[in-house]
Amino acid sequence: MKVDKDIKYSKTHEWVKFLDDTTALIGLTDYAQEQLGDLVFINMPAEGDEVSCDTPFGDIESVKAVSDINSPVDGIVAEVNEEIAENPENINSDPYGSWIIKVSNITEICDLMDADSYERFCQEEA
Amino acid sequence: MGSYIPNSKAEQERMLDFLGLASLDDLYDEIPDKVKLKDGLNIPEGKSELEVRRRMETLAGKNTVFHTIFRGAGAYRHYIPAIVKAVASKEKFITAYTPYQPEISQGVLQSIFEFQTMICELTGMDVANASVYDGATACAEAISMCVDRKRDVVYVSATVHPDYLRTVKTYCYAAGRKLVVVPEKDGVTDIAFLKENLDEKSAAFLMQQPNFYGIIEDAETYFGVAREAGAKSIMCINPFYGAIGRTPRECGADIAVGEGQPLGISLGFGGPYLGFMACVQEMTRKLPGRIVGQTTDLEGKRAFVLTLQAREQHIRREKASSNICSNQGLCALTAACYMSTMGPSGIKEVANQCLSKAHYAAKLISSVPGYELVFDAEFFHEFVTKCPVSVNKLMAKLERQGILGGYPLGGPYEGCILWCFTEMNTKEEIDQLVAILKEGIQE
Numbered sequence: 001m002k003v004d005k006d007i008k009y010s011k012t013h014e015w016v017k018f019l020d021d022t023t024a025l026i027g028l029t030d031y032a033q034e035q036l037g038d039l040v041f042i043n044m045p046a047e048g049d050e051v052s053c054d055t056p057f058g059d060i061e062s063v064k065a066v067s068d069i070n071s072p073v074d075g076i077v078a079e080v081n082e083e084i085a086e087n088p089e090n091i092n093s094d095p096y097g098s099w100i101i102k103v104s105n106i107t108e109i110c111d112l113m114d115a116d117s118y119e120r121f122c123q124e125e126a
Numbered sequence: 127m128g129s130y131i132p133n134s135k136a137e138q139e140r141m142l143d144f145l146g147l148a149s150l151d152d153l154y155d156e157i158p159d160k161v162k163l164k165d166g167l168n169i170p171e172g173k174s175e176l177e178v179r180r181r182m183e184t185l186a187g188k189n190t191v192f193h194t195i196f197r198g199a200g201a202y203r204h205y206i207p208a209i210v211k212a213v214a215s216k217e218k219f220i221t222a223y224t225p226y227q228p229e230i231s232q233g234v235l236q237s238i239f240e241f242q243t244m245i246c247e248l249t250g251m252d253v254a255n256a257s258v259y260d261g262a263t264a265c266a267e268a269i270s271m272c273v274d275r276k277r278d279v280v281y282v283s284a285t286v287h288p289d290y291l292r293t294v295k296t297y298c299y300a301a302g303r304k305l306v307v308v309p310e311k312d313g314v315t316d317i318a319f320l321k322e323n324l325d326e327k328s329a330a331f332l333m334q335q336p337n338f339y340g341i342i343e344d345a346e347t348y349f350g351v352a353r354e355a356g357a358k359s360i361m362c363i364n365p366f367y368g369a370i371g372r373t374p375r376e377c378g379a380d381i382a383v384g385e386g387q388p389l390g391i392s393l394g395f396g397g398p399y400l401g402f403m404a405c406v407q408e409m410t411r412k413l414p415g416r417i418v419g420q421t422t423d424l425e426g427k428r429a430f431v432l433t434l435q436a437r438e439q440h441i442r443r444e445k446a447s448s449n450i451c452s453n454q455g456l457c458a459l460t461a462a463c464y465m466s467t468m469g470p471s472g473i474k475e476v477a478n479q480c481l482s483k484a485h486y487a488a489k490l491i492s493s494v495p496g497y498e499l500v501f502d503a504e505f506f507h508e509f510v511t512k513c514p515v516s517v518n519k520l521m522a523k524l525e526r527q528g529i530l531g532g533y534p535l536g537g538p539y540e541g542c543i544l545w546c547f548t549e550m551n552t553k554e555e556i557d558q559l560v561a562i563l564k565e566g567i568q569e
Contacts, residue, residue: 041411043411059445061411066445068445
């Protein structure tokens with residue numbers, strides 16, 4: 001399992017990379033992609049949608065299951081990554097390089113973990 | 127009866143012996159004595175095959191079987207080639223329940239795959255599912271495919287079959303969706319109402335082609351309005367009309383649904399019937415129920431699988447937008463047999479016969495004083511006329527001659543009759559009907 005030291009993690013296995021105080025990229029962790037298996041489809045929100053803490057903003061389908069993707073922040077969807085919508089399997093090969101949505105106007109940040117705590121969290125969960 | 131239970135006393139003994147039990151009752155040891163039935167079941171003794179046959183034939187004799195039918199209104203009498211029933215009643219099809227380990231039943235999956243393929247050809251759509259209960263369910267499920275957080279108001283034309291509308295209402299009520307019935311004007315959907323009301327909250331617009339009154343509506347224009355508002359377009363289509371008219375795809379529909387009963391399924395007192403559903407590629411993942419896909423097995427041979435299973439409600443129950451997990455297997459198989467027996471040209475011919483017989487009948491019936499056509503509009507194989515006498519009395523008179531007359535309409539068209547003509551109706555039958563109408567009735 002890989003972690004990226006510069007980003008934050010949620011308990012539902014999303015990562016958050018802050019670009020500034022109110023803007024962030026959100027993606028799925030390496031642990032999540034490994035658990036889900038080959039990803040085949042992603043259901044994206046639309047630009048301008050509101051997202052809020054621990055609430056699903058989309059879902060992702062693997063050959064095994066469909067899982068929600070929860071938002072780790074309160075904010076507005078500024079951009080969706082069309083490249084990932086077209087090729088969700090990129091999340092399998094490069095989870096931390098494959099952001100799913102960019103959120104702006106962030107007003108609230110959920111309870112997030114740093115890389116070390118997330119690693120411990122996953123070990124406990126496993 | 128009962129002599130066909132395939133385990134003999136000796137076999138039972140052997141099984142008990144193997145289990146180390148003395149009697150069948152020992153199998154129920156775990157069940158508390160007080161809840162066990164002591165005196166056996168209170169049902170009559172079994173009957174012989176002859177007795178059963180007599181009883182069933184007496185019951186069947188109570189049915190009124192019309193030799194001539196001029197009624198449709200959602201259930202259509204068409205000729206069913208003998209081979210269709212022969213194939214569909216093969217025991218491996220007729221006794222099989224929906225396969226729980228689907229891939230082991232390649233034959234069933236292939237039949238569904240063929241059904242889906244033919245439904246796609248008829249509707250012009252990219253993907254079809256394995257079927258749902260009936261046309262009404264298909265309409266309601268199609269609407270569920272279109273609703274999301276931002277768009278939750280659905281529009282259904284008042285010219286859709288009233289039973290379908292009721293089913294859609296039930297679904298919408300239960301799901302907390304807002305349903306707007308688009309009013310009817312001169313027998314068709316009121317386009318002005320659509321233009322005024324569709325907006326960024328509108329999820330879908332559902333119309334029926336031909337509509338409940340048999341009229342061919344201007345679907346293309348409606349769907350253009352829906353598209354402009356960002357709403358999805360759903361067409362509930364008679365499969366025979368699809369074979370000769372513009373397909374749902376050509377009219378710009380996102381989803382095509384309909385009642386599959388006309389495709390080789392007996393009228394059977396209203397069921398079991400068959401709902402078909404097909405959609406454009408982009409909506410595939412919203413399509414409910416089972417979908418069979420074609421693939422290759424480890425040896426590279428053609429094989430069939432249930433696909434998109436990850437979205438089925440039994441896997442993702444709390445998020446499912448549909449509770450359909452099975453399909454109308456035997457009816458879908460029957461329809462597949464029918465369609466492959468008839469072929470595209472056979473289906474077109476049936477459609478053309480329906481069209482021309484209905485137009486022949488309309489010309490004659492409407493020339494009888496008092497039976498004028500109610501709508502001045504293009505129609506397929508059904509049309510509405512006025513009736514100068516009591517509709518009930520007219521129906522009773524026809525019934526005495528073994529004829530099931532048209533469907534007596536209610537509501538705004540109380541006192542009018544919805545007639546239907548298919549390839550089953552001969553010119554002689556139509557002429558006889560017209561003669562009876564001319565005779566009039568003793569009021």
